[in-house]
Amino acid sequence: MARKSASGRIGIADVAVKAGVSHATVSRVMNGNFTVDPDIAARVRAAAAELKYQPNPVGRSLALGKTDTIGIVVPDLANPTFQAILRGLSRAAAQDGYRVLIADSFEVSSEESILAAEARRRCDGLVLCAPRMTDAELEEIVPSLHPLVLINRTTAAPGVPSLVVDYGQGVQDIAGHLVDLGHTRLAFLAGPPHSASNDMRLKGLEAFKAAHPDVDVTMLEGGSDFDTGHEAVDAVLASGATGILAFNDLVAMGLMSGLHERGLDVPGDISVTGFDDIPFARYTTPALTTGAVPITELGEQAWHQLRALIRKEENDAPGSRYQPRLEVRASTGPAKAPRSTVHG
Amino acid sequence: MARKSASGRIGIADVAVKAGVSHATVSRVMNGNFTVDPDIAARVRAAAAELKYQPNPVGRSLALGKTDTIGIVVPDLANPTFQAILRGLSRAAAQDGYRVLIADSFEVSSEESILAAEARRRCDGLVLCAPRMTDAELEEIVPSLHPLVLINRTTAAPGVPSLVVDYGQGVQDIAGHLVDLGHTRLAFLAGPPHSASNDMRLKGLEAFKAAHPDVDVTMLEGGSDFDTGHEAVDAVLASGATGILAFNDLVAMGLMSGLHERGLDVPGDISVTGFDDIPFARYTTPALTTGAVPITELGEQAWHQLRALIRKEENDAPGSRYQPRLEVRASTGPAKAPRSTVHG
DNA sequence: GAGAACTGAGAAAACGCTTTCTCGCATGGC
DNA sequence: GCCATGCGAGAAAGCGTTTTCTCAGTTCTC
Known part of the structure; x- marks a missing residue:
């Protein structure tokens, strides 16, 4: 007994x-x-x-001063990108005996720093995805969050690795692809206004416009989900563009769905591209041309960086930059009125 | 200073x-x-x-005997269903000041009980999604996991709420819908062999067959992901069925993609149905007819049940049963050779 | 004006563990 | 046969809180 x-x-x-x-x-x-x-x-x-x-783990944690737990702050757990990061992070951390605590800010960016601080105190380290947080706020809380790894943000503070996807280069590659197909009128269906990754895309497009003065690029307001894309149909058609760069795959899918409802053919009438290469992108009809980001691997890398910090190892690679890979599928095709050589 | x-x-x-x-x-x-x-x-x-x-939360936890954290064990974080449960759970728990710790078993069911016990000790309660765990194993660990809420499993142990989706009724509704459309040859693309929810579907189909002796229902082996559906095209075609019930939406999408590649029209040649109504289901081409499960709400309910247990409240509703709602979209249509009245 | 009742804050114990400190005991060397 | 050495295990001190216990100082009552 x-x-x-x-x-x-x-x-x-x-x-x-x-x-x-x-x-x-x-x-x-x-x-x-x-x-x-x-x-x-x-x-x-x-x-x-x-x-x-x-x-009892709590007793152990108190005595040892570590929890064997890391936290991740995400703005929206419904977003496939963050799901993938979480998945990669969770799996990698699990292999080293660490668990992950999630803190979903539900896009309420005012809560993000409190949430992050809260989560950090319960854990041995933190992965922060806070695309909407202002730079000032970020700089302010970063020092108190160490060990910390940032996703798609950078900071001036030392010892904080950043894992950033080169969205700027990505959109340039996609835009280039569309131009190669003969499109001369493009439109960018932007993401959330104050999103860091949206800014990177905008910068990339500026560079692209500078290099291709003959191409017309219209900027359209947008967002980051299906509905954004679906509701943007009118604006897209009004722009007269034949090649559309959607902020991400979700927006692209919403847009394709909306175009389909109007009886328009993709890519016959309009070419549509996404970004991220979420798992569903290859199964849309037509399959989506997109900028593929090895996002699960990014989550895994986040763990490796964080682990090095927790173990106070020499970190020779303080962060890294991911180059999106142009994934050409069926949602892009020759422009209707080609002005130069077109393949296929 | x-x-x-x-x-x-x-x-x-x-x-x-x-x-x-x-x-x-x-x-x-x-x-x-x-x-x-x-x-x-x-x-x-x-x-x-x-x-x-x-x-310091660890010190508080030790003194107070509570962590303000709950755990969730999922077999696969890549599965949209579990993502949705997690999302609903996380949001509901957050509103009451609780965080969630995730434990992904990566489909390694032998690890599940250890993982669950581990997670439970770090938390004030646990939500367990373990579709592949044997009944014996489940019964053995359940007592040590209290407060506990089960998803899609039931136990003889008292005081353990179960949130179960009535997949049995769901497949019957879907099968009925296909028969109403004139289909007389159906096929069920099954899920993972030892999955609890697959068993529920099989039981439902047995009941359906008993009630509709004139309808032919072929059972096909399967799985739970895209690829399963994609690879099942040959088997589906060989079965001669015109109405396909896929295990879930993912499988259905894979199947539609495969059928599309073969030049077959859905629903013109074959009607395809899914299950779950994941967010992407409405955006496939054609939009997927499916059994809609309010899965995020289920995650939310899981928290409410767990909260009642943690607070030792009288729990008047020890678990509940969710009825899927037949969501008819464009992936189902009249059978090619209608044998009875067909709408539309 | 003295004893009772009360108020409010410090001392100390508790939570469950790890780890340093300490010390008894056995062994080895001379 | 005696002291130095070392090994192994218990005692106790943390880890950072909360909470009970205790008690000094004040107010109240008769």
Whole structure:
């Protein structure tokens, strides 16, 4: 019969009593400390097994000063991109015995810093995805969040790795692809106004426009979800563009759905591109041309960077930059009125 | 200048020294205990603010015996269904000040019970999604996991709410819909062999077959992802069925994609149905007819049930059963060779 | 004006563990 | 046979909180 401590749960004290040793010895055995007599160790292990004793992690955390848990702050768990980051992070961390605590800010960016601080205090480190947070706010909280890894943001603070996707180069590649297909009138269906990754795309497009003065690029307001794309049909048609760069795959899918409802053919009438290469992108009809980002791998890398920080290792690669790979599928095709050589 | 305790972080002791009071008083103030003189309370608050003191959650957890965290065990974070449950759970829990810790078993069901026990000890309660775990194993670990809420599983143990989707009824509704459209040869593209929810579907189809002896239902082996559906094209065509019930939306989308590649028209040649109504289901081409499950709401309900358990409230609704709603979209249509009245 | 009742804050115990410190005991050397 | 050495395990001190216990100082009552 398992005797229980006052709390109702079996603790180290119960095992100690049953094995006829002190708490300290039980702790030593449980932690594989070999300065314990093998006979006694065996007795302790037997007692522990019989009582099904499992050390209380909270007690351990307090004593050891670590929780074996990391936190991730995401603006929206419904977004496939963050789901993928979470997945990669979770898997990689699990392999090293770490769990992940999620903090979803539900796009309420005013809550983000509080949430981040909160999460950080419960964990050994933090991965922060906060695309809408202002630079000022970011700089202010970053120092108190160490060990910290940033996703798609950079900071002046030292010792904070940033994993950033080169969206600027990505949109340029996509725009280039459309131009190669003969499109001369493009439109960019932008993302959320104050999003860091949207800014990167805008910068990329500026560079593209500078390099291609003959191409007309219309900027359209947008957002980051299906509905944004779906509702943008009128604006897209009004722009007269034949090649559309949607902020991301979700927006592109919404747009294609809306165009389809209007009886327009993609890519016959209009070419549509996305960004991210979420798992569903290859299964849309037509399959979506997009800028593929190895996003799950990014989550995995986030863990590796964070791990190095937690272990206070020399970090030779403080952050890294991911180049999107142009993934040409069926949603892009020759412009209706080609003005130069067109393949296919 | 903020003085720091040995640990390097600001603790209650630092605030106590700065305010010239004892730790106890600081704690009382921080917890809104009104037996403290207003002047002293103000002094403490000022000191806390100046030092930017935030109580250490681990210390609090140990003292209070609660972590304000719940855990969720999922077999695969890549699956939209579990993502949605997680989302609903996370949001609902957040509203009550709880965070969620995720434990992804990566479909390794042998790890599931260890993972669950591990997660449970770090949290105040657990939501368990373990479709592949055997009944025996489930019954064995359930008692040690309380407070616990099960998703799509039931247990004989008392006090464990189960949130289960009535997949059995769902497939019958879908099958009925296909028969109404004139289909007489159906095929079920099954899910993972030992999945609880697959068993429920199979039972539902048995009932359906008993009620519709004139309808031919072929059972095909399958899985739960895109590729399963994509690879099943040959088997589906070989079956001669014109109405296909895929295990879930993912499989249905894979199948539609495969059929499309073969030049077949959905629903012209073959009608395809899914299950779950994941967010993408309405954006496929054609939009997918499916059994809609309010899955995010299910995650939310999971929290409410768990909360009741944690608070030891009387739980008048120990679990609940969700009826899928038949969502007819464009992927189903009249059978090619109608044998009875067909609408449209 | 003295004892009772009360108020409010400090001391100390508790939460469950790890780890340092300490010390008894056995062994080895001379 | 005695002291130095070392090994192994218990005692105790943290880790950072909350909360009970205790008690000094004040107010109230008769």
